[in-house]
Amino acid sequence: MELIVTDKLTKIYNKQIVAVDHIDLDIKEGEIFGLLGPNGAGKTTTIRMLSTLTRPTSGTASVAGYDITRDSRKVRQMIGYSAQAAGLMENATGRENLDLFGRYHHMDGGLLKERIDELLELVNLTEDANRLVKTYSGGMRKRLEIATALVHQPRMLFLDEPTLGLDIQIRVNIWEYVRKLSEAGITILLTTHYLEEADRLSHRVAIIDKGKIIATGSPEELKSAIEGDAVSLRMPSASAEEQAATFQKTEKILSAQPFVKKIMATHDGVNVYVDRADEATPRILRLLEKEGVETASTTVSRPSLDDVFIRYTGRTIAEEAARNNVGKGGK
Amino acid sequence: MDFASDIWYTLVRRFRIGLREPIWIFFSLAQPLIWLLLFTQLFKNLALMPGFPTSEYLLFFAPGLIVMMAVFSSAYTGFDMLQDIQFGVVDKMLITPANRYALIIGNILNALASLTIQILIIFVMVYIMGVSVATGAGGIILTLIVVWLIGLAFCSLSYALIIATRSQTALVVIANLLSLPLMFLSSAMMPAELVPDWVGTAMMFNPVNYAVEAVRPLFVSGYDWSSYGMGLLVLGVFAAVGVVTAVLAFRNFGK
Numbered sequence: 001m002e003l004i005v006t007d008k009l010t011k012i013y014n015k016q017i018v019a020v021d022h023i024d025l026d027i028k029e030g031e032i033f034g035l036l037g038p039n040g041a042g043k044t045t046t047i048r049m050l051s052t053l054t055r056p057t058s059g060t061a062s063v064a065g066y067d068i069t070r071d072s073r074k075v076r077q078m079i080g081y082s083a084q085a086a087g088l089m090e091n092a093t094g095r096e097n098l099d100l101f102g103r104y105h106h107m108d109g110g111l112l113k114e115r116i117d118e119l120l121e122l123v124n125l126t127e128d129a130n131r132l133v134k135t136y137s138g139g140m141r142k143r144l145e146i147a148t149a150l151v152h153q154p155r156m157l158f159l160d161e162p163t164l165g166l167d168i169q170i171r172v173n174i175w176e177y178v179r180k181l182s183e184a185g186i187t188i189l190l191t192t193h194y195l196e197e198a199d200r201l202s203h204r205v206a207i208i209d210k211g212k213i214i215a216t217g218s219p220e221e222l223k224s225a226i227e228g229d230a231v232s233l234r235m236p237s238a239s240a241e242e243q244a245a246t247f248q249k250t251e252k253i254l255s256a257q258p259f260v261k262k263i264m265a266t267h268d269g270v271n272v273y274v275d276r277a278d279e280a281t282p283r284i285l286r287l288l289e290k291e292g293v294e295t296a297s298t299t300v301s302r303p304s305l306d307d308v309f310i311r312y313t314g315r316t317i318a319e320e321a322a323r324n325n326v327g328k329g330g331k
Numbered sequence: 332m333d334f335a336s337d338i339w340y341t342l343v344r345r346f347r348i349g350l351r352e353p354i355w356i357f358f359s360l361a362q363p364l365i366w367l368l369l370f371t372q373l374f375k376n377l378a379l380m381p382g383f384p385t386s387e388y389l390l391f392f393a394p395g396l397i398v399m400m401a402v403f404s405s406a407y408t409g410f411d412m413l414q415d416i417q418f419g420v421v422d423k424m425l426i427t428p429a430n431r432y433a434l435i436i437g438n439i440l441n442a443l444a445s446l447t448i449q450i451l452i453i454f455v456m457v458y459i460m461g462v463s464v465a466t467g468a469g470g471i472i473l474t475l476i477v478v479w480l481i482g483l484a485f486c487s488l489s490y491a492l493i494i495a496t497r498s499q500t501a502l503v504v505i506a507n508l509l510s511l512p513l514m515f516l517s518s519a520m521m522p523a524e525l526v527p528d529w530v531g532t533a534m535m536f537n538p539v540n541y542a543v544e545a546v547r548p549l550f551v552s553g554y555d556w557s558s559y560g561m562g563l564l565v566l567g568v569f570a571a572v573g574v575v576t577a578v579l580a581f582r583n584f585g586k
Contacts, residue, residue: 048422051426052426053422053425053426073428076426076427076428077428079426081422081423081426083419083422083423084419085417085418085419085422086418086419087418087419087420087422087423088418088420089344089348089415089418089420090414090418091348091351091352092344092347092348096344096347100340100344101423101427103336103337103340104337104340104424104427104428104429105427105428105429106333106336106428132351148423149423152427
């Protein structure tokens with residue numbers, strides 16, 4: 001059964017900036033659904049609309065059959081929202097943070113206390129519950145923050161970039177909690193620009209770019225659609241014109257070869273997609289050398305979700321992240 | 332019922348957090364003390380001038396100081412909310428079923444509660460320095476009512492400004508820019524009889540001046556219902572405008 005259905009959901013800011021462009025999603029009850037894309041792709045805006053925080057410009061969406069605009073009160077009772085920003089009161093204790101959100105959900109005092117103890121246990125913060133949040137580490141904050149979104153036992157949890165800026169060990173630790181929640185039956189929509197996160201956590205992924213969904217499916221489906229391995233050739237650094245010339249030349253040489261399935265330019269060279277990289281790599285290098293195309297290094301990779309992104313957009317998510325590094329926070 | 336509970340928990344949590352901010356203690360104690368010491372020394376001899384309403388400058392200045400502190404500390408309350416906005420706490424509150432209006436009203440009420448404590452501390456301070464309020468306990472209560480109206484107006488406008496601009500700089504600049512002229516274009520420090528005509532005219536358009544005029548007789552001479560009534564009327568309208576502005580600003584938050 002679908003818990004969330006969107007129909008041509010669109011958000012335009014200031015009548016000109018199209019943040020989210022006619023997206024259609026269906027998220028099934030019980031799954032972890034990943035929304036993967038670079039910064040500024042429209043992930044946060046999508047989550048803000050679905051959680052009733054921002055009103056769509058056009059299109060509709062529903063959570064468990066309730067319309068996000070018309071029945072926003074009903075929707076709010078069913079959802080939990082974990083923000084990209086810390087989302088916590090620094091000068092309050094962990095317990096006080098949980099208590100306030102419970103009160104805003106109009107929970108009864110006794111029941112709330114039980115629920116808080118249970119949640120503290122779940123996120124392993126029982127011992128630190130009465131300390132001020134400003135003394136917490138990054139991982140503790142995130143765990144508490146996710147717990148604040150769960151006080152009222154929502155059916156649907158939105159996680160906006162749950163591990164943004166966290167160390168890898170902490171990230172793995174947060175993933176464990178997310179899986180645990182999913183096993184407990186909560187449906188989860190998570191946004192991320194970390195490929196690994198989308199790949200390892202999500203049952204299904206939608207790849208979003210410039211406000212549009214460009215591909216949806218399980219990570220395996222998406223990757224197998226790429227068909228084959230990627231041989232990444234890094235070229236010696238050169239001017240943009242020289243790079244373009246090198247790419248054209250490489251494309252001309254390789255596209256004639258039957259074993260080459262697809263060729264794409266990257267920021268520092270070329271990706272060549274083939275069935276079997278181990279056999280293809282020496283042949284590619286030999287061909288290029290004969291024609292005088294220099295390569296600095298090669299790497300071979302099994303297809304990743306980034307290759308899926310590259311295939312549809314011609315760019316990598318990492319490049320996009322670097323370009324958008326001005327700190328607009330994905331609004 | 333839910334509405335009242337949303338207001339209550341907003342008020343309580345904010346108040347509790349406020350108690351943990353040491354800077355708050357500084358504002359409540361140090362600032363009025365500095366003003367008191369500076370101004371009573373600076374303007375000491377004013378009270379000797381013919382036409383000055385009291386023989387001690389301190390007695391004249393105490394009600395002015397109370398109004399002044401009410402304006403200053405209210406004008407900066409927006410800072411509380413700025414942190415919540417930047418930390419994403421406001422977003423999270425808005426997607427709970429809690430009432431939007433209750434959230435902003437709870438914040439305003441907390442600002443009033445803190446303000447009340449601050450003002451009571453000033454009452455104690457000036458009492459220790461030798462000021463006794465002519466109208467006693469009744470006068471103190473009437474003064475607090477005026478302080479609450481000022482607080483409602485300036486806290487609300489401060490919140491509205493921070494919601495609209497999300498900028499600490501904007502709040503500091505505007506609060507600084509406005510609060511001093513509002514004080515000097517009132518009779519907080521100088522009796523209206525002793526200021527140039529144009530200042531006297533400007534005072535008539537300054538709500539802060541009506542607050543000072545409403546409160547001062549309670550300290551100096553006795554109940555003056557006409558100036559008090561006028562003060563309530565002007566400040567009541569001002570407070571209503573402020574609260575409506577804040578509520579409207581908050582209603583469109585994030586949309």
